[in-house]
Amino acid sequence: MNHTKTKKAFLSGNEAFAEGIRLARPQVISAYPITPQTLVVERLSEMVEDQSLAAEFIHVESEHSALSCAMGASAVGARAFTATSSQGLLYMAECLTYASGGRFPIVMMNANRATALPWNIYGDQRDSLSLLDCGWIQAYAENAQESLDLALMSYYIAEHPKVATPFMVNLDGFVLTHTYEVVHIPEQAQADAFLPPYTTENKLDFASPRNLGFSVGPELNDGFKYKEHLGMMAAKDVITEAEEKFAAIFGRTYPGLIETYETEDADYILITLGTIAGQVKDVVEGLRAKGEKVGMIRIRYMRPFPNEEIASAVKGAKAIGVLEKDISFGNEGTVYTNVNSALQKAGVSLPTANYIGGLGGKNISPHEIEEIFHALKKNESQVRFLGLEEV
């Protein structure tokens, strides 16, 4: 890695993300506080105060206004940022489809947190996963460095003319947002070389006045939605392009929509997302040392969904598990649903098991992960709440 032009700092995920946003030079930041997102906007407001970031910082009175304000800024061609979590994300949900339908490439950090009721401020992924259909690119970070790097890459991908789609970067609440790690912070000049200023035709313009945010009736509506879908699908190639350019400038490489770990000859593969992946890797390493052919896939992007990538990575396996901090009540985990669809479309027929865990920030132990790998050997398709007896 080329670290000659970077400085090292001991940062939480929130702080690392704020550093990435500073380097991305957003012009308008609108945010409303919610635990565990607060630190990212506190740091950004300090950067505006000490003039290391030239942005308009708007103290909005709600999350709905945070995203509505960001849309206004984006609609005049400004680079906009906001951050939220859990109830805040749900409160602004109306604006999520609005921003994607308007093709406003806003970046938002979401600190993954449980949704009420019961109230709980700790991390699970039900907030963002319940909003997968809102037309936002959704990425899930594993550590603070990836958080910083995604802050920069998210604008590159979202603003690409072929994509023009808003981008939600998800950081596990507390486990990532509040955990400190050594992070490499690039120089501004490097960031500028990576990320050009935002330019777009999709804006209100005094030289050529426009009407935006209009109504479209039944005859033409599907055409707009189809284009929105194509924009999201185009993100797949642009993610690759962004990661290649990122590697060339910053010396850090990323593996695209999914990260695979010891999957090539694996009989049993556990698919997951977010910070828990680190622990799954440790367990895989331990089991490998005992001669067990196990592996892991970390989904980095839930939208666009890595259908082909997952199907291709698991096609030699005997069974797979999906471990997720989410449940779609009355059915199963949403990640599991998506994974099964990917396999079915690719003609990959495997037993798949779903493990729901980590809800409301409950710890998932290495032992439990090991148990999952053992259970996969039964080659059974099932949906289980980790650590709870079947009722």
Add this chain to the structure above:
Amino acid sequence: MTINAKNMTDTEFFYGNKGCAGCGGSLAVRIALKVLGERSIAVLPAGCMSAVGFNFPQLCFGNNAIISTFAGTASMLTGIAAGLRAQGITDFQAVGFAGDGGTADIGLQALSGAIDRNDDLLYICYDNEAYMNTGIQKSSLTPYGAKTTTTPAGSHIRGNLRPKKNLFEIVAAHGIPYAATASIGYLPDFMAKVEKAAKIQGTKYIHVMAPCPTGWGIATDATIDAAREMVDCGLWYLAEYENGEYHLNRKPQNFSDISTYLKSQGRFRHLTEADIAAITEVRDKKWESIEKNFLFK
């Protein structure tokens, strides 16, 4: 230069919309944009004016315009102003046009936030006293006694039982740089207020009464008359709030007959003499307060 009917621009900025015949709201938007000109960016939430003006591919605004979320008129205006400022663009007017429901109900939080931040924007509420776009449902600006589709006038409940929220004074209580009431029945007054507001830095609010023939149960050529009559009978007043002071702009010597105003409208036709007496009493109390607290030149 004061803009008036003689020197007003011929350019139309809100043209070809599918508003109902006699629509008061569309007149308010059309006239305000003529005063504000081509450097204005209009934000309209879900509501009558966005429903009649933004039907792709028939888009009716000659200036830059965008529909916001229903609750997000003020917050989108804030973002537009901030986004342009961040790019060094300062010669523009961010203007919102929201109805009574979009302002006094669902949009009040965002409006309050914008005033609190003193964001540089002009917010115009065109008040037609109910959710007209969705079919005449009660809002918090529907006056006492009015029949709407959600406050039916029957033998048990006679229309809307709650008084009209005083949004002008709620807005003023924020200490806003400029707030005004207006009426499309008194267009020169409305135009002068729009022109004045555009020159003031910070948040400006104009509450313009804009009758809706469809919802009020009046003839399509009676919009202006109804708007004037409402002011003349004292149920609406023309005023400004500036530098912490209220100013009354028009003081009727004698109120015109309140029952003539009420009985000319379908929405009030069920009112009894006792109802009208109650409305009159509230009007008189309000004017006592106006005379005590508002300055008048």
